[in-house]
Amino acid sequence: MATFRPFILLPFLVLSLSLQAQKTALRHWSADGRSMVEWKDGAVVETDISSLASRTRVSGDVIGKGIGDAAVDGFVPSADGRSLLFFANTARVWRYHTRGDYHVVETASGRWHRLGKGLPEQSLMFAKLSPDGRQAAYVSRYNLYVEDLASGTYRALTKDGHRRLINGTFDWVYEEEFACRDGFRWSPDGRKIAFWQVDAAGTRDFLMINNTDSVYSRTIPVEYPKVGEPPSAVRIGILDVAGGGIRWMRIPGDPRQHYLPRMEWLPDGSGVIVQQLDRRQQHSILYRCSATDGSAKVVQEEKDAAWVDILPSWDSDYDYGGWDWLDKGRSFLWVSEKDGWRHLYRVPLDGGAELLLTPGDYDVMDIHRIDEKAGYIYFSASPDDATQKYLYRVRMDGASAPERLTPSGQPGTHEYEVAPGAAFALHSFSSHRVALVSEWVELPTHSTMHGESLVTGAIRSLASKPDPMEFFRLRTADGVEMDGWMVRPAGFDPGKKYPVLFHVYSEPAAQTVVDRWGTGRNPLYAGDLSKDGYIYVSLDNRGTPAPKGRAWRKSIYRKIGVVNIRDQGMAAREFLKRSYVDTSRVAVWGWSGGGSASLNLMFRHPDIYGTGIAIAAVANQLTYDNIYQERYMGLPQENRQDFVEGSPITYARNLRGNLLYIHGTADDNVHYQNAEMLVDELVRHNRQFSLMAYPNRSHSLSEGEGTRRHLSTMYTEYLRRHCPPGGR
Numbered sequence: 001m002a003t004f005r006p007f008i009l010l011p012f013l014v015l016s017l018s019l020q021a022q023k024t025a026l027r028h029w030s031a032d033g034r035s036m037v038e039w040k041d042g043a044v045v046e047t048d049i050s051s052l053a054s055r056t057r058v059s060g061d062v063i064g065k066g067i068g069d070a071a072v073d074g075f076v077p078s079a080d081g082r083s084l085l086f087f088a089n090t091a092r093v094w095r096y097h098t099r100g101d102y103h104v105v106e107t108a109s110g111r112w113h114r115l116g117k118g119l120p121e122q123s124l125m126f127a128k129l130s131p132d133g134r135q136a137a138y139v140s141r142y143n144l145y146v147e148d149l150a151s152g153t154y155r156a157l158t159k160d161g162h163r164r165l166i167n168g169t170f171d172w173v174y175e176e177e178f179a180c181r182d183g184f185r186w187s188p189d190g191r192k193i194a195f196w197q198v199d200a201a202g203t204r205d206f207l208m209i210n211n212t213d214s215v216y217s218r219t220i221p222v223e224y225p226k227v228g229e230p231p232s233a234v235r236i237g238i239l240d241v242a243g244g245g246i247r248w249m250r251i252p253g254d255p256r257q258h259y260l261p262r263m264e265w266l267p268d269g270s271g272v273i274v275q276q277l278d279r280r281q282q283h284s285i286l287y288r289c290s291a292t293d294g295s296a297k298v299v300q301e302e303k304d305a306a307w308v309d310i311l312p313s314w315d316s317d318y319d320y321g322g323w324d325w326l327d328k329g330r331s332f333l334w335v336s337e338k339d340g341w342r343h344l345y346r347v348p349l350d351g352g353a354e355l356l357l358t359p360g361d362y363d364v365m366d367i368h369r370i371d372e373k374a375g376y377i378y379f380s381a382s383p384d385d386a387t388q389k390y391l392y393r394v395r396m397d398g399a400s401a402p403e404r405l406t407p408s409g410q411p412g413t414h415e416y417e418v419a420p421g422a423a424f425a426l427h428s429f430s431s432h433r434v435a436l437v438s439e440w441v442e443l444p445t446h447s448t449m450h451g452e453s454l455v456t457g458a459i460r461s462l463a464s465k466p467d468p469m470e471f472f473r474l475r476t477a478d479g480v481e482m483d484g485w486m487v488r489p490a491g492f493d494p495g496k497k498y499p500v501l502f503h504v505y506s507e508p509a510a511q512t513v514v515d516r517w518g519t520g521r522n523p524l525y526a527g528d529l530s531k532d533g534y535i536y537v538s539l540d541n542r543g544t545p546a547p548k549g550r551a552w553r554k555s556i557y558r559k560i561g562v563v564n565i566r567d568q569g570m571a572a573r574e575f576l577k578r579s580y581v582d583t584s585r586v587a588v589w590g591w592s593g594g595g596s597a598s599l600n601l602m603f604r605h606p607d608i609y610g611t612g613i614a615i616a617a618v619a620n621q622l623t624y625d626n627i628y629q630e631r632y633m634g635l636p637q638e639n640r641q642d643f644v645e646g647s648p649i650t651y652a653r654n655l656r657g658n659l660l661y662i663h664g665t666a667d668d669n670v671h672y673q674n675a676e677m678l679v680d681e682l683v684r685h686n687r688q689f690s691l692m693a694y695p696n697r698s699h700s701l702s703e704g705e706g707t708r709r710h711l712s713t714m715y716t717e718y719l720r721r722h723c724p725p726g727g728r
Contacts (some may be wrong), residue, residue: 006341011117023320025181033355034421036426039072042709049424049440050191050448057107058084065181066112078133081620083107085129085136090420091122094172098181102138104149114174115147116140117155125169126182128192128213137184137193138283139168144184144195146241154192157193157239158246164223165196171223171232174198177627178261179312179319188269192238192291196263200232202256207709208666211698222668227622227629227643230256236274238291249289251276251296260626263319266456267329267347269333273299273349277308284308286334288349300347302336305552307312307631311335314342314545315366324370324395333370333377335359337550344377346396357398363547365389368425369418372396373718378443380417387471387515387600388485389413391425393444399653407445410455413516418443430457430517432469432485433462468530469520471513474539476570481511483546486541490530490725496727499585501529502572502609503538503718504601507593508556508632513540523590524665526716533726535577541567548700561600561621561646568597569605576608580727585609587723589715592670592699599648599659599678602681611722612717615662616670616699619649619678623671624691649678653685657723660690662711690718 027038030046035254037046037057044058058173063072063086077084083106090100102115102124116124118391119140127138137146142161148156158167167183169407174180177182184195192494205221209395217693233255238245251260253276257690261273271291276285283303287296289689295375310319324333326346334347342363347353358364366607368391376393378467381402390406406414422443430436440449448456469485489498503522505512513519520536529536538545541564543556546622550560574584588686589611590598618624621643622636629643644650665676675693682689690715697703 004294024085025077026074027076028075028418029417031420033286033421033423035398037077039075044075044639049419049449050096052075056715058105058110062105062110062119065110066105068503070101073097073100074244074673076129078129079131081107083129083133085127089122093125094175096175096181098169099123099125102136104129104136112151113149118154119145127182128184128186130186130241131188132190135190137186137241139184141318142166142169144168144193146193149583157241158197160341164199164201165539166200169198170196171198171200171203172627172668173225173231173627174234174261175261177625177631178259178310179316180261182320185263185265185272185321187238187265187291188267191242192240192269192289194236194238194263194265194272196234196236198232198234198262199255202230204229204234208668208671210666210696222618222664224668224671225626227626227633229626231279231626232256233384236260236272236289238272247291247294249274249296250294251287251289253278261312262321262323264323264628267325268315273323273332275310277310279630280309280634281627286347299349299351300334302338305553306557309335309337317366324367324373326370331369335364340550342547342550344379346398355398357396358394358402359399361549362402363549364696365547368416369422370396371422374422376422376444377415380414380416382547382620383516385411386548387513387538388414388513390428391416391446393422399545403444405444407446408442410459411515413514424449427456431490431515432471432519433467434458435517442474465541471515474571474574476565476567476574480565480567481541482539482541482568483678484537484570484575485520487530487536490528494580496580496726498533498535498555498580499582499587499725500535500576501535501647501721501723502568502586502588502601503536503594504568504588504597505592505594505599506541506544506547506568506590508543508553509593509628510596511540511544511546512538513546519531524705524712524715525547526712530575531549532720535581539568539571539575541571543567557632558639558642559646560632561596561648562642564597565600565604568601569608572601572605572608582728585610587613587719588618589615589719591614591615593623595670599661600646600651600655602659603648603651603654611659611719612657613662613718614699615621616664616667617648617653617661617674617678618670619647619674621647623674649681652678652681652687653680655685655687655689658690658718660692660714660718662692662694662701662714664694664699664701666703667698669699 006565035048046057047054071092073087075086086103090097098107106617123140125139158417161167169183170180200223203223204225205227210218210222238247241245254469257279259277271289274287285298285301288299289296326494331348334345340628344357365380375396378393382388392402415428426439428438437454474480588598595614598612665672
């Protein structure tokens with residue numbers, strides 16, 4: 001992610017992180033980076049990268065005897081490689097399947113052990129084997145447990161957990177906005193466990209209602225802090241697995257005015273390192289906390305006039321934790337935008353001077369591997385084109401420019417799983433023209449192993465074929481240059497005029513203009529937009545998370561619904577100057593933040609957009625959660641008018657075109673109250689529109705038989721009726 005060696009039992013690592021929570025996944029590198037162990041055809045198979053020779057580590061028959069026919073969601077090897085921990089029979093908690101059953105198999109004997117026998121089925125979360133492989137810890141029903149694998153006996157390490165006092169995992173908003181799910185860590189010696197405790201007693205419930213499963217309605221409470229409401233109090237404790245009380249870390253500051261989004265053990269086991277953010281998320285402090293007395297010492301701090309991003313917000317490899325230690329634990333890798341770009345720094349644990357490792361006017365996009373022995377960091381970047389992504393490496397002395405390893409002539413999005421030692425990588429590539437292909441490459445030469453490059457072959461096969469999609473840059477009247485893409489109608493005739501459908505997101509959580517497979521396709525349109533004669537367009541405004549530097553991303557601070565909407569409106573005006581565009585047939589659509597943008601564009605630029613389809617939109621910014629909305633907008637107690645000015649509901653009276661609004665009544669993310677507030681305002685001003693409420697569906701509108709087909713049919717028919725297809 002060399003030389004062939006006979007298969008031996010090796011200790012395993014997950015991802016590229018030196019100390020982290022164990023993440024169940026479907027494949028794992030060996031510690032020496034020479035082989036990969038993965039779930040394949042119902043068995044666990046180990047493959048040597050150089051020869052592609054494989055052997056079965058755990059057969060399907062053995063797995064069937066231990067787990068039965070339960071679906072396997074992932075596994076993780078023990079540190080000594082002698083056993084595997086399987087996660088199966090999983091259930092969804094909010095967004096992800098993080099609850100289920102765990103089973104351990106000894107690979108030599110084939111003996112199975114199910115964790116938590118006697119606890120409710122599907123109740124275990126984030127099970128992790130101890131460093132010596134003799135114990136396992138997990139969460140069940142808001143409490144932490146430890147289990148001896150030899151005897152199968154387990155006991156509760158915490159006993160006070162309930163829905164409002166959460167041990168070892170998190171509440172809704174921490175999971176959604178900080179990617180905090182797994183809330184405990186084994187110490188390096190396996191004698192202690194550090195964990196988060198969330199006190200949600202002061203967080204008000206938002207009540208959703210289920211009207212479909214019974215003749216009597218049922219309310220569903222979710223502890224959900226709205227913007228302006230203080231967060232749940234969070235603290236970190238350390239306990240001895242053998243018994244004894246909890247040592248709470250004495251981190252300064254009011255716990256209901258601060259967040260603790262990251263925590264990991266120090267490599268020597270003397271304590272933990274913790275990141276604290278203030279309520280506004282503008283001040284980050286790293287504390288070194290003692291496992292002995294809980295005292296906290298400042299290691300590093302940083303301030304930003306807008307907000308401080310945490311690592312999982314842009315590199316999903318860290319969604320389940322992780323800390324990149326260097327110099328045998330004397331320093332660590334850290335990320336900052338302090339010089340205007342997202343860069344990597346070496347930070348001494350003793351508080352000494354930091355060293356910039358990735359100098360230059362570009363953003364680091366992902367961290368793939370730290371090869372400290374050879375003195376390199378491998379990462380993704382795209383200095384010249386924010387729609388693409390390539391592999392680079394840079395020396396760890398901070399004195400050299402980055403070296404691009406991805407070959408030239410391969411425009412698109414390149415992803416890498418770089419092996420420990422950085423001799424190999426699993427290279428995956430796609431573009432708007434090339435479906436995802438994967439191959440093994442040697443590093444740093446990037447030479448393809450096992451035959452001709454699939455990437456080169458795929459690109460070569462398209463060389464003589466017309467490109468149905470055009471990537472372009474457009475400058476607005478305000479002087480803002482925006483990236484965009486356009487899919488032209490099939491059989492395009494520049495002498496005709498065609499309808500335009502704009503796809504928008506526009507907020508800090510996502511880009512839409514990226515050169516990868518699937519871009520330019522509309523998952524809701526029942527048919528082919530191009531063949532039906534639509535021009536399909538998307539543009540990325542200021543504030544989207546494109547690798548264009550801090551100023552681009554953070555210009556939207558306190559201006560969501562203002563800066564992004566002006567950029568989109570001005571860009572649309574510029575695009576519609578093209579002679580082949582029918583300005584009387586212009587539509588816009590989006591989901592979630594894109595739904596909010598679609599509403600705002602319909603209401604604030606009614607002369608541009610005649611038709612809009614908005615799904616699961618935040619109509620009123622004061623209804624959304626505190627971590628997301630306060631990060632980008634501030635606190636409404638201080639600048640409430642900014643929230644009002646950015647909310648679509650403020651401008652609903654301006655609706656002139658055709659609006660279809662869609663929302664699920666069981667949306668725990670963007671609450672259905674947004675739909676009712678918006679409807680109330682539109683009715684007040686006698687604005688006619690169409691509404692579709694999907695009963696008991698969440699933010700994804702994925703539940704219930706026939707839901708997606710119905711949504712697609714409705715979406716397509718509405719667009720065709722109000723923004724007719726075809727050139728004229």
